Amino acid sequence: MNYTATVRAGNVLGESGNSLIKGKTNFSKAPTGVANSLSLVQPGNNLTWNEVNCSKRNGLITGYIVMISNSSITYNLTSTGRYIILNGLVFGTEYNFSVAAVNSIGKGPLSDPIAVEIGIVPGPVGSISSIMDTTWAVISWSVPSYIPSDYPIVTYEIGYHVLLSGNCLMAYDDEYINTEILQLCNSSNGNTFINITGLND
Numbered sequence: 001m002n003y004t005a006t007v008r009a010g011n012v013l014g015e016s017g018n019s020l021i022k023g024k025t026n027f028s029k030a031p032t033g034v035a036n037s038l039s040l041v042q043p044g045n046n047l048t049w050n051e052v053n054c055s056k057r058n059g060l061i062t063g064y065i066v067m068i069s070n071s072s073i074t075y076n077l078t079s080t081g082r083y084i085i086l087n088g089l090v091f092g093t094e095y096n097f098s099v100a101a102v103n104s105i106g107k108g109p110l111s112d113p114i115a116v117e118i119g120i121v122p123g124p125v126g127s128i129s130s131i132m133d134t135t136w137a138v139i140s141w142s143v144p145s146y147i148p149s150d151y152p153i154v155t156y157e158i159g160y161h162v163l164l165s166g167n168c169l170m171a172y173d174d175e176y177i178n179t180e181i182l183q184l185c186n187s188s189n190g191n192t193f194i195n196i197t198g199l200n201d
Helices: none
Strands: 002-007 019-024 036-041 046-050 063-069 074-079 083-085 094-102 114-117 126-132 136-142 156-160 163-165 168-170 183-187 193-197
Touching: 036 094, 036 114, 046 094, 074 083, 136 156, 156 193
Parallel strands: none
Antiparallel strands: 002 019, 036 046, 046 083, 063 074, 063 094, 094 114, 126 136, 136 193, 156 183, 163 168
16 A cells, blocks of 8 residues: 655744655555455345455455355355356355455455345245136145245235137136236235136126
8 A cells, every 4th residue: 555644843933844755555464354244135146245344454455255155065256346246046045155355465264154045936836726616716726845935925926717618618728828818816815725706607
């Protein structure tokens, strides 16, 4: 780090001119402070952290080393800023993240790790069934086999439509569904069934 120092003398009548000296501080050790407040924002997987305390940088911070690990893998990435976009993380997998600051001498200590499970969307629902009458239907389903622990289910969306053929209502199971006549309902109370009424007789 470069610096400039000035010195001047003074008495009751005034002050002298400045005497100036320029110099350079030579640091001889790696950072001793750690980055903190690690946070992973999903779904973009943007990992951010706070900078190291100024008194513990021991010079200019030139970059950061990010350690990613779990029970199967451990690897490091580098960043010149206080964030990094993490690509290639596996959905439904828990990872540990730690960060170390780097200066011209070397790498500082790793921060305390944070553990984050990757995945925002739940898995598909299963075991869908229905009971139908002429004017109503009850549709039920089982909960998904995978639900991210940090992101519980807040709603189910149910889509249905009917196909009128002559005087009969028929279930239409072709993959080419006319979305213009698709009816959508929401179940947000935690139930895994919904009553649909008002169907045409």
